[in-house]
Amino acid sequence: MATTGTDMSRMREMNQLSIVWALRGHPPSTVTELARRAGLSRPAVDVLVQALVVDGWAEVEEPGGSSVVGRPARRFRFRATAGHVLGIDIGVHKILVMLSDLEGSLVRTVRRPADPQAAPEARLAAVDGVIDEVLRDAGMTPGDIWAVTVGVTGPVDATGRTTLSTPLPGWRAADPAAHLAARFSCPIQVENDCKLAAVAERWNGAAQDADDIVFLLAGLRTGAGLILDGTLRRGHGGAAGEIGALKAVRWLTAPGHLESCPGIPATAAPGEAAAWVFQAARDGDRDAKAAIRRYTRDLAVGVAALVLALDPQVVVYGGGFSRSADVILDPLRRELAKHCLRLPELRASTLGDESVALGAVRLALDEVDSRLLSDGLAAPAAPRR
Amino acid sequence: MATTGTDMSRMREMNQLSIVWALRGHPPSTVTELARRAGLSRPAVDVLVQALVVDGWAEVEEPGGSSVVGRPARRFRFRATAGHVLGIDIGVHKILVMLSDLEGSLVRTVRRPADPQAAPEARLAAVDGVIDEVLRDAGMTPGDIWAVTVGVTGPVDATGRTTLSTPLPGWRAADPAAHLAARFSCPIQVENDCKLAAVAERWNGAAQDADDIVFLLAGLRTGAGLILDGTLRRGHGGAAGEIGALKAVRWLTAPGHLESCPGIPATAAPGEAAAWVFQAARDGDRDAKAAIRRYTRDLAVGVAALVLALDPQVVVYGGGFSRSADVILDPLRRELAKHCLRLPELRASTLGDESVALGAVRLALDEVDSRLLSDGLAAPAAPRR
């Protein structure tokens, strides 16, 4: 614990930050309200917030129709558009780019299908194209972006590479951070998709109230992201949550139970077989229900391992299959109960397939915040690496 | 992130704390050295440290034989004896109580064997006896103790009970925190033994350099404690690390491979069978080596689950069997390699069976520190709950 000494300029910086924190996430506020929220006196807040306005971090909203007696107060608002961040999901089948302001409001979202077989260079070129489109639509340049976070499939090491394993063809040698660094001078972060989705569910999704979360990204592949004590846990080498690699955990073969269900029309594409099974189960099909039971039985072993290892409050079921959570959660819960000491809540994702990109946005915003805390508030500007 | 406003008195408090932090863990220091460490000016440090001396947090060491030219500097030292904490290990076979000063130096350690069959009341009475002995030897009263942490076997919930499971007879209904609260008015914490041992290994043991640690408490029972990003993780219900409850993980039966090893003398007590096998393996006995292989094969499944779930930097092998780590680590490492994506370092505990009590001391000290950070430095006194 390295408590470091403080002088008065640092104190002012901290107080200015506390005003920023009091402004954000609230409707436009009067000086009095800010003073109460930040625990400072009115005159002090007045001076600080004026400085924030001058620097461009805040803006005044001239008083509207105030229905109370007395002199109407100026209301100050955090200038969320002072900076923007990008959250990018590079998936096997799609590329999703989100542009967000500093408060997390999405300015622009563009989704493009991707060729599952595309080589890394082609995939990254496609990403560049989507980014260009987003920036053009928003009238921005790369210099306006303060942080970029990219979600990819597979465990991500400290350099932003996925050297251990990934289903994206050729991707083990790819270096998306280096690729983006050529265009963006701001901090660039690459992160595993499951981890980002977990972050998103805690931010805006199904687990906003929980501090200990296991997120399952369930689809034709299965992965997990872990949030403990409110913070994403990556593990020493960035490979936390890769319980699916354990042979005793049948995550690799679990979705096969769905695809091998009797009755699937021969015309169904590989990705559609599972959806057919889920629909059939909803309609009461016995074979489909049995297939789901087999799927959840295999899935539950790995989930139980995570639950027993981490004792989370909530397990969020997300990913492509989460649309069919209505027919999966109950069987899964029953299977889990057989293994666990204490059963956590089991919830369905509310963010669907936008969770990865949303989590990327959140992590990029966190990066901006941590720069603010360490470097203080100079006039708003894109941080450099 | 609730950044709160700061005024000048709070700033002084923080600076005083930063002086305390700069004093602790260093040899007696001059004002100049403190100023450098705390990032403050000499005059400021001078005033602050004098106040600390007046309040009893620090003491002056009159200059000894200084061999340098010039006026000899006063040297200040953290008054570690201003307060003390207790770390208590309530084991199945032993009770271990450690009295430590605020710097973590052990003042007094007393170990007593315990009856494995003792009922909770008898066990707690025995604990009281050991505590009395420790306090008497040190010339202290319960009022001199600032924090108490107790280690017990089994997952501990938020109230300090072990309602889920524990091998201590009748202990599920026991409430050691309430029992101790009758005598101590300071904060009392109950924690799982594996978790405490993990804390100790990071503090003073085999994993001081690591932030992500899986600690194995291996003996006739097997358990785990997790440290992630430098902090003990308890899980939402305090049951993190209980991977041994998973049926696919054969931790319950793993030690049986050792006890059923052919060649064990019939005279050996149950607890000594394992030790005999380890010694026989050292001497080259094939059966013993095979038994160890079977043991590590079963152990490795659960360890691999933890490693894959958390991706730690280090796995520490501790507990009763850790004395025989020389014949266990290599086979275990080989088995682990079969399961894991990335093999963490595997190390033997250096604290042996004192780790639980030491971890309890560390957690009690952490409790004191967090009180200091939140309540500030009044004159040193035992905090109340």
Added chain:
DNA sequence: CTGAATAATGCTGAGCAGTTTACTAATCCG
């Protein structure tokens, strides 16, 4: 033994940030 050299201490004034208090300004309502 004395005085120069050295290094730490202690003191004083300047500067800065936030608080308190009192006063002025703007609006609503009767």
Added chain:
DNA sequence: CGGATTAGTAAACTGCTCAGCATTATTCAG
């Protein structure tokens, strides 16, 4: 139009840190 109410603002005050300089205690050379 005046009183009530609330917001903004100026001045005095407190408390803190810092820089610089005088003071003090010690060593060492002559």
